[in-house]
Amino acid sequence: MKLISHYPQRELEQVLSSTKDRFTGSYYFTARYSILGAPNPVLRLTAGDIGTVGLPLGEAAAKQIIAHSKQAPFGMGERTLVDKDVRDTWEMDSEFVHFNNPEWELFMNKLAKDVCAGLGVNFYASQPRVELYKLLLYEAGSHFLPHQDTEKVDGMFATMIVILPSAYTGGAAHLSHADLSTTIDCSADSLSSTSVMAWYTDVTHEIKPVTSGYRLALSYNLIHTTSALRPSLPDTRDPLPQLRDIFLAWKQSGYTGPPKVVCLLEHKYSLANLRGSALKGTDAHLVSLLDVVAKELDFCLGLAIVECYASGYGRGDEYEDDYDGLRRSVEFDRDTIETAITNLVDMDGRLISDELDFSVEDEDQTIPSHFSNKIQAGDYYKQEYEGYQGNVRFFLLGVSPY
Numbered sequence: 001m002k003l004i005s006h007y008p009q010r011e012l013e014q015v016l017s018s019t020k021d022r023f024t025g026s027y028y029f030t031a032r033y034s035i036l037g038a039p040n041p042v043l044r045l046t047a048g049d050i051g052t053v054g055l056p057l058g059e060a061a062a063k064q065i066i067a068h069s070k071q072a073p074f075g076m077g078e079r080t081l082v083d084k085d086v087r088d089t090w091e092m093d094s095e096f097v098h099f100n101n102p103e104w105e106l107f108m109n110k111l112a113k114d115v116c117a118g119l120g121v122n123f124y125a126s127q128p129r130v131e132l133y134k135l136l137l138y139e140a141g142s143h144f145l146p147h148q149d150t151e152k153v154d155g156m157f158a159t160m161i162v163i164l165p166s167a168y169t170g171g172a173a174h175l176s177h178a179d180l181s182t183t184i185d186c187s188a189d190s191l192s193s194t195s196v197m198a199w200y201t202d203v204t205h206e207i208k209p210v211t212s213g214y215r216l217a218l219s220y221n222l223i224h225t226t227s228a229l230r231p232s233l234p235d236t237r238d239p240l241p242q243l244r245d246i247f248l249a250w251k252q253s254g255y256t257g258p259p260k261v262v263c264l265l266e267h268k269y270s271l272a273n274l275r276g277s278a279l280k281g282t283d284a285h286l287v288s289l290l291d292v293v294a295k296e297l298d299f300c301l302g303l304a305i306v307e308c309y310a311s312g313y314g315r316g317d318e319y320e321d322d323y324d325g326l327r328r329s330v331e332f333d334r335d336t337i338e339t340a341i342t343n344l345v346d347m348d349g350r351l352i353s354d355e356l357d358f359s360v361e362d363e364d365q366t367i368p369s370h371f372s373n374k375i376q377a378g379d380y381y382k383q384e385y386e387g388y389q390g391n392v393r394f395f396l397l398g399v400s401p402y
């Protein structure tokens with residue numbers, strides 16, 4: 001049992017948000033293109049006297065590439081090692097690798113979009129850069145034992161491998177993540193097709209030995225470039241034991257830290273719907289998990305309303321609204337902002353207390369920590385223009401050991 005902090009709300013926040021993320025992607029992606037479906041990159045290698053490499057790759061060109069490549073190393077902690085038992089592959093640095101067909105870059109960008117869709121990454125939020133890392137060549141016997149890719153560049157979240165047309169057998173990729181595993185074998189029709197594989201950096205993968213021919217691969221890093229959260233695989237562990245640990249540690253510490261944690265729900269509920277059985281979607285899921293742990297460990301779990309009053313002078317034009325008739329676009333010079341938590345009920349909707357002692361500034365007690373910003377940026381549920389007053393209404397879940 002890990003003994004935690006006096007501040008359970010951050011750990012709770014993590015577990016709740018990873019449970020909430022409805023992950024629509026997979027830990028890997030793969031696709032195959034026929035000779036007509038993918039452009040010829042018009043590969044030109046400036047190592048030695050290689051020059052333009054015709055595709056599909058022939059034996060003579062493969063031997064020439066090997067002659068100007070080095071044994072690929074692998075990362076072990078901070079070190080980079082060469083050990084042919086672990087990795088027996090030829091590699092060439094990206095500075096020697098050029099694509100003389102401009103279509104190739106467009107194709108890579110399109111692939112990055114497809115990869116992101118497959119991995120459940122929001123391409124537009126993340127705007128990944130597709131950066132060539134190495135050219136790899138596998139001959140008979142070449143392989144790479146199970147490993148995870150080191151993040152070579154800040155923001156790197158996935159590896160994308162493009163296998164260029166060349167005949168080979170063997171060389172399948174075995175991937176595993178948590179208790180999931182899969183095999184990607186691109187060797188069939190490899191002479192006339194271009195194949196793509198991608199995975200999140202923390203996916204374990206192995207390249208089985210190539211048994212004949214040459215496997216020519218380009219390895220790309222996908223790098224997150226914006227200030228949005230870096231894409232990552234969700235925590236696939238069962239949240240219940242994690243929640244149990246957090247609450248148990250909170251209890252065993254003698255309830256040091258905050259007397260309660262309040263957490264904003266996703267949906268809005270009316271006062272009449274303020275009970276466990278009326279919750280929707282992820283709210284229902286999270287609360288049902290919390291309810292199990294709260295009952296086991298004697299915590300009080302409640303639902304309440306949080307109201308935020310922003311008052312000041314309203315500005316802006318009036319406009320007709322389909323539902324409420326005349327409205328004004330909302331713009332406040334906010335002079336006063338007050339937040340209150342009212343109508344605390346239990347999961348059956350029975351009133352526990354009319355009002356809860358709460359300060360929105362107390363970040364030890366709130367999930368998310370920027371609770372007040374979130375509330376203030378919320379939709380205006382009701383606007384009262386006569387008094388130049390806006391009323392924002394949200395609902396929350398309170399977790400309290402008392």
Ligand SMILES: O=C(O)CCC(=O)C(=O)O
Binds near residue numbers: 173217219
């Ligand atoms: O050749 C491949 O498909 C993958 C190579 C690899 O795992 C790596 O370069 O880290």
Ligand SMILES: [Fe+2]
Binds near residue numbers: 148149205
């Ligand atoms: Fe790798």
